[in-house]
Amino acid sequence: MTEATAVIDETALNLKISELQNKGVRIVIGSMINASGIAMAKSVPVARLGAFSRSGMGTAPVWDVFTIDGGIALTDKITPVGDRRLRIDLEALRALSGGRAWAPTSIFTQDGLPASTCTRGLLKRIEDQLAEKNLTALVGHELEFVLVNPDGRALDESYWTPYGLSGLLDRAAFVDDLVIEMAAAGISLEQVHAEYGCSQFEFSLPPASPVESADSVILAKIIVGIVARKYNLRASFSPSPFPGSVGSGAHQHFSLARNGSPIFAGGSNVHGITDDGGAAIGGIIAGLPDVQGFLTGSIVSGLRLAPGAWSGAFACWGLENREASVRFLAGGPSNPHGANIEVKIIDPSANVYLASAAVLALALDGITSGRSAPAEIVGDPGALSEEERNEAGVKILSGDPKTIIDALDTSRLARQLLGDDIVDITVAVRRHEQVTFAGENIEALADKFRLAWSI
Ligand code: GLU
Numbered sequence: 433m434t435e436a437t438a439v440i441d442e443t444a445l446n447l448k449i450s451e452l453q454n455k456g457v458r459i460v461i462g463s464m465i466n467a468s469g470i471a472m473a474k475s476v477p478v479a480r481l482g483a484f485s486r487s488g489m490g491t492a493p494v495w496d497v498f499t500i501d502g503g504i505a506l507t508d509k510i511t512p513v514g515d516r517r518l519r520i521d522l523e524a525l526r527a528l529s530g531g532r533a534w535a536p537t538s539i540f541t542q543d544g545l546p547a548s549t550c551t552r553g554l555l556k557r558i559e560d561q562l563a564e565k566n567l568t569a570l571v572g573h574e575l576e577f578v579l580v581n582p583d584g585r586a587l588d589e590s591y592w593t594p595y596g597l598s599g600l601l602d603r604a605a606f607v608d609d610l611v612i613e614m615a616a617a618g619i620s621l622e623q624v625h626a627e628y629g630c631s632q633f634e635f636s637l638p639p640a641s642p643v644e645s646a647d648s649v650i651l652a653k654i655i656v657g658i659v660a661r662k663y664n665l666r667a668s669f670s671p672s673p674f675p676g677s678v679g680s681g682a683h684q685h686f687s688l689a690r691n692g693s694p695i696f697a698g699g700s701n702v703h704g705i706t707d708d709g710g711a712a713i714g715g716i717i718a719g720l721p722d723v724q725g726f727l728t729g730s731i732v733s734g735l736r737l738a739p740g741a742w743s744g745a746f747a748c749w750g751l752e753n754r755e756a757s758v759r760f761l762a763g764g765p766s767n768p769h770g771a772n773i774e775v776k777i778i779d780p781s782a783n784v785y786l787a788s789a790a791v792l793a794l795a796l797d798g799i800t801s802g803r804s805a806p807a808e809i810v811g812d813p814g815a816l817s818e819e820e821r822n823e824a825g826v827k828i829l830s831g832d833p834k835t836i837i838d839a840l841d842t843s844r845l846a847r848q849l850l851g852d853d854i855v856d857i858t859v860a861v862r863r864h865e866q867v868t869f870a871g872e873n874i875e876a877l878a879d880k881f882r883l884a885w886s887i
């Protein structure tokens with residue numbers, strides 16, 4: 433229940449409360465992700481579950497515009513006056529270890545209407561817009577993070593093999609607990625590995641509907657936070673925890689089906705892509721510069737985006753192309769989930785609901801406006817000369833925070849697809865970062881915000 437006024441049967445509610453109490457749950461936490469991509473929360477004793485889901489808990493509008501340095505980026509519409517309600521979604525509630533349960537929340541006005549800046553509500557609306565065109569999406573997230581000391585300092589790894597077996601063994605207890613706690617909370621991880629960067633790990637979540645899938649990212653990050661603390665560690669979800677070393681992405685895989693038939697397979701275009709599939713890819717690639725502020729908008733996002741870092745900094749697509757912002761994965765025996773696209777440019781400073789909403793809205797816009805995909809880029813786009821890139825129409829996406837946020841602010845497309853209020857809060861918090869930290873060197877910035885997006 434994300435939109436309408438929650439109607440919860442009293443008996444079902446009491447049953448749920450006793451079920452939770454039997455599992456040792458004392459506190460129920462409801463969280464929201466704001467425009468800075470940070471997680472904020474309220475909690476109640478378990479007996480107050482009904483109040484949290486029905487009338488919700490009060491939250492000042494300024495929650496939307498809290499910044500990563502603890503400041504507030506007020507806008508014309510967001511002032512210290514007013515209040516909204518955070519309501520938990522009972523269907524998505526999960527018991528955790530340590531006497532806690534968690535549920536995602538959606539934000540409502542005092543009159544019970546969906547708040548225009550609720551990013552979870554926005555993603556649900558995009559899902560509904562897809563449904564009006566008989567389209568259904570599945571989204572699968574990858575989470576990359578770097579383990580650090582509790583104060584954010586790098587761990588003293590004497591040696592690190594990228595994608596190595598040794599990293600999995602060095603952190604075996606952490607990985608075991610991660611898998612066990614995720615399973616207990618209803619998440620069956622697809623895979624876990626040691627990533628390229630020192631102390632960097634990655635796991636993948638199974639595909640699910642967009643809102644459900646974004647919810648599971650937050651749940652997974654909570655569990656990472658709980659397990660890391662157990663080992664006196666923290667997980668950095670900064671896009672660039674240690675500049676000069678590889679960054680962390682938050683890649684999202686998307687598949688779409690029209691009337692139940694996949695649009696990225698079984699068609700007559702290259703790799704079996706259908707016309708709808710090509711239109712969706714075309715819409716995403718054309719719109720990336722407009723919505724990049726939702727995907728890689730933070731003050732440290734640009735530090736990750738260098739060509740050669742597999743962060744998808746080139747606005748193009750290609751089969752299994754890790755330098756393309758849209759990597760195409762064909763279906764078949766090696767890919768039982770079926771053909772899909774991976775949007776690699778997204779980083780973990782993004783609000784995950786907003787990032788999914790932006791990409792799906794561009795895909796839908798591509799389909800409804802009958803776009804086609806640009807020519808596939810085969811091979812490393814970084815190996816093309818500037819002239820060849822221009823000829824192929826491949827842009828390098830900007831790594832400059834000001835360029836990225838100015839493009840979002842002035843984008844008619846982003847405003848039309850996602851709404852002025854969502855654009856304005858995002859621009860406000862990201863401009864605050866740019867103005868407040870103008871002139872800071874990149875090491876100082878990375879240091880300051882290494883744990884900003886951790887839970
Ligand atoms: N860490 C890379 C990034 O910043 C991605 C590496 C990979 O392809 O998994 O997106």
Ligand code: MG
Binds near residue numbers: 574576627634
């Ligand atoms: Mg990876």
